[in-house]
Amino acid sequence: MPEPTTATPSQPVSRPRTVVVVGAGLAGAQTVAALRAHGFDGRVTLLGAEGVPPYDRPPLSKELLTRPGPVWLSEDLGVDVEALADDVRLAEPARALELGPDGVAVVTSRDRVEADAVVLAVGSVPVVPPGFDASALLHTAADAEALRSALRPGLRLVIVGAGWIGAELAGVAAGAGAEVTVLEAADAPLSRQLGREVGARLAGWYADAGVRLRTGAAVAAVDDTGVRLADGEHVPADLVLTAVGARPASGWLAGALPLDPRGALVVDADGRVPGHPRVWAVGDVASRAHPVFGTVPGGHWSAALHDPDPTVRALLGVEGAHGGGHAPYVFSQQLGHDLALLGLPAADSPVVLRGTPGEGPWAALYLDPADGAATDGVAGVRAVLLVDSPRDVGGVRRLMSRGEPLRLDLARALDPALRLKAAVADPA
Numbered sequence: 001m002p003e004p005t006t007a008t009p010s011q012p013v014s015r016p017r018t019v020v021v022v023g024a025g026l027a028g029a030q031t032v033a034a035l036r037a038h039g040f041d042g043r044v045t046l047l048g049a050e051g052v053p054p055y056d057r058p059p060l061s062k063e064l065l066t067r068p069g070p071v072w073l074s075e076d077l078g079v080d081v082e083a084l085a086d087d088v089r090l091a092e093p094a095r096a097l098e099l100g101p102d103g104v105a106v107v108t109s110r111d112r113v114e115a116d117a118v119v120l121a122v123g124s125v126p127v128v129p130p131g132f133d134a135s136a137l138l139h140t141a142a143d144a145e146a147l148r149s150a151l152r153p154g155l156r157l158v159i160v161g162a163g164w165i166g167a168e169l170a171g172v173a174a175g176a177g178a179e180v181t182v183l184e185a186a187d188a189p190l191s192r193q194l195g196r197e198v199g200a201r202l203a204g205w206y207a208d209a210g211v212r213l214r215t216g217a218a219v220a221a222v223d224d225t226g227v228r229l230a231d232g233e234h235v236p237a238d239l240v241l242t243a244v245g246a247r248p249a250s251g252w253l254a255g256a257l258p259l260d261p262r263g264a265l266v267v268d269a270d271g272r273v274p275g276h277p278r279v280w281a282v283g284d285v286a287s288r289a290h291p292v293f294g295t296v297p298g299g300h301w302s303a304a305l306h307d308p309d310p311t312v313r314a315l316l317g318v319e320g321a322h323g324g325g326h327a328p329y330v331f332s333q334q335l336g337h338d339l340a341l342l343g344l345p346a347a348d349s350p351v352v353l354r355g356t357p358g359e360g361p362w363a364a365l366y367l368d369p370a371d372g373a374a375t376d377g378v379a380g381v382r383a384v385l386l387v388d389s390p391r392d393v394g395g396v397r398r399l400m401s402r403g404e405p406l407r408l409d410l411a412r413a414l415d416p417a418l419r420l421k422a423a424v425a426d427p428a
């Protein structure tokens with residue numbers, strides 16, 4: 001039994017015989033699958049909190065009305081955790097983590113599970129500001145079920161937040177005949193994720209999809225009759241849904257492990273929590289070191305899908321273990337448009353456009369701030385946002401995932417007639 005401590009010296013750990021995976025979502029399921037795929041024949045325990053098998057979250061918004069039920073990962077990815085793990089407890093959330101020199105112990109709502117190593121895959125929880133308790137959310141299959149039964153033609157739906165999920169849901173609900181208003185505190189949609197300049201280019205999509213978008217509208221409180229804005233205005237609604245972001249579901253780890261200001265576990269490129277050789281983290285709860293993009297916050301489906309494999313390789317000491325090969329990748333289908341963001345924009349990245357918004361597919365290139373705001377010459381590209389060009393995603397993803405900073409000849413890169421690949425500059 002491990003002696004509880006809050007700090008364990010960093011020391012090599014021999015190949016574990018027992019692993020507990022906390023979190024039965026995408027990253028947790030992929031971790032269980034990777035353990036078995038790499039020949040781990042020790043004991044695997046999986047702890048979940050929702051009482052249902054792992055399912056895929058992106059369809060909850062995009063396919064809210066077209067897929068009336070969860071997309072189970074056992075069917076979608078062929079990952080059947082019940083068959084792969086020895087002990088699957090889908091409604092037994094972890095409450096505390098104890099770390100000792102000889103092992104770890106996860107204290108659950110009804111037990112204490114000891115193991116040689118733990119993989120934390122607890123994902124994220126939606127942010128609910130104070131005064132917003134009367135609001136609905138869209139994060140779980142149960143949330144989606146409740147929303148499906150509430151949606152009807154003529155429903156006055158107010159969505160707080162024009163982020164990824166708010167935009168996706170707005171389009172789906174308006175398509176089903178709801179009267180949808182989106183209230184966004186910033187002066188453009190998706191400005192936190194894509195920057196104000198690019199976000200402003202998306203604002204017209206709302207009206208085109210029959211959705212009323214109000215920017216600069218800060219919501220102070222939500223009640224059964226609607227929302228109250230910071231300036232005192234009351235906006236009536238039959239249903240209010242808050243979609244203002246998510247944060248790591250790590251509250252129960254405070255004091256046991258170091259958390260960054262967002263509550264994320266900052267891990268190395270293999271998913272290791274530095275200084276804690278028996279503790280690993282994957283998916284939304286982790287901010288992971290990347291050789292090109294620096295520390296990449298979780299929150300993206302692609303990371304939860306791909307990162308468990310290199311993490312499990314490192315945990316098992318499998319030959320050739322390495323982490324962080326692929327570029328960050330977020331996708332979204334919203335308001336009749338298709339978005340893909342490859343890479344990680346810097347907060348102050350200058351942006352240049354390839355193609356013309358409103359005239360078919362276009363892209364935004366987020367440049368390395370160190371190169372200034374040049375529109376010709378060679379510049380580093382931190383991220384590429386592709387709009388309505390799904391067929392280009394694979395190629396751009398490969399360019400961004402070469403393991404070195406992407407440098408493009410901008411004169412060529414900004415010519416939509418040329419493929420981006422043709423603009424790659426020789427290494428400086």
Ligand SMILES: Cc1cc2nc3c(=O)[nH]c(=O)nc-3n(C[C@H](O)[C@H](O)[C@H](O)COP(=O)(O)OP(=O)(O)OC[C@H]3O[C@@H](n4cnc5c(N)ncnc54)[C@H](O)[C@@H]3O)c2cc1C
Nearest residue numbers: 023025026027057058093094122123283284299300301304
């Ligand atoms: C509506 C919606 C749409 C999305 N669309 C996109 C998209 O289009 N593109 C994209 O890139 N990303 C999208 N995402 C984000 C994406 O789904 C997540 O990045 C991904 O699910 C992360 O996987 P995860 O396994 O880390 O976390 P999760 O999927 O959140 O799974 C974590 C699991 O751990 C459980 N858990 C939490 N705490 C505990 C505990 N203490 N003990 C045990 N279990 C616990 C949770 O209940 C949950 O089941 C979307 C998310 C939502 C909600």
